[in-house]
Amino acid sequence: MDKAWFTISVYSENNVGLLNRISGIFLKRHINIESLNVSRSEIDGVSKFTIVTFTTEDWSRKIVRQIEKQIEVIKAFYHTDEETIFQECALFKIASDLLFDERQIQNIIKENHSEIVTVARDFFVISKTGRRREVDAMYDQLKPFGIMQFVRSGRISVTKDVMAITALLNGFHEEV
Incomplete structure (x- = not known):
């Protein structure tokens, strides 16, 4: 089988x-x-x-x-x-300066139908809901910019x- x-x-x-x-x-x-x-x-x-x-x-x-x-x-x-x-949910914590200095970050957020859930002086948090492969794709796009923390839910x-x-x-x- x-x-x-x-x-x-x-x-x-x-x-x-x-x-x-x-x-x-x-x-x-x-x-x-x-x-x-x-x-x-x-x-x-x-x-x-x-x-x-x-x-x-x-x-x-x-x-x-x-x-x-x-x-x-x-x-x-x-x-x-x-x-x-089915769906999963993921949170990405990214350094705040990247939100303003790297235009590509804003494009990644928009293209992945994700949202910013909080912004602080040193970091901001993005929420992404979708299938595992969609979360993985967004992870791969954000990785070169530096992910401070990442967590995903179970299905x-x-x-x-x-x-x-x-x-x-x-x-x-x-x-x-």
């Missing part, structure tokens, strides 16, 4: 230690987690893990089954990139199809 990018969505209770146990499932199989984001979900009291891996569909299926064995996990899914809409995603988990959990909350 060919390797591809998979987004694994895990809906769970918010309990201490679950992240460690989930990451252990990947560790045992020698599968790298390329990106990880945890946030509240659309359902009250339920957290959503968004995990990105580069592996086979067979391994993704096995990992999801193992994750679902964790007692706090309500449901887990895996999706291909074609089945999801956040929603599925193109309706997620059955929402109806399932809403029904569960109504019964309780």
Whole structure:
């Protein structure tokens, strides 16, 4: 089987230690987690893990089954990139003098559909939202000017199809 990018969505209770146990499932199989984001979900009291891996569909299926064995996990899914809409966010901290002395910096900001989120005496911060390759391209453009700090978020995603988990959990909350 060919390797591809998979987004694994895990809906769970918010309990201490679950992240460690989930990451252990990947560790045992020698599968790298390329990106990880945890946030509240659309359902009250339920957290959503968004995990990105580069592996086979067979391994993704096995990992999801193992994750679902964790007692706090309500449901887990895996999706291909074609089945999801996804973004990342990045922040670039750059020396302030470059904003005014290097016209190219302003062009990079405009061409990459990014924005300046703060300006201080010694630095300014640019925010870029997009796909990984778009963030990487902007990084490559800014690198020659000197990046003081750089950070990127994990992937956040929603599925193109309706997620059955929402109806399932809403029904569960109504019964309780």
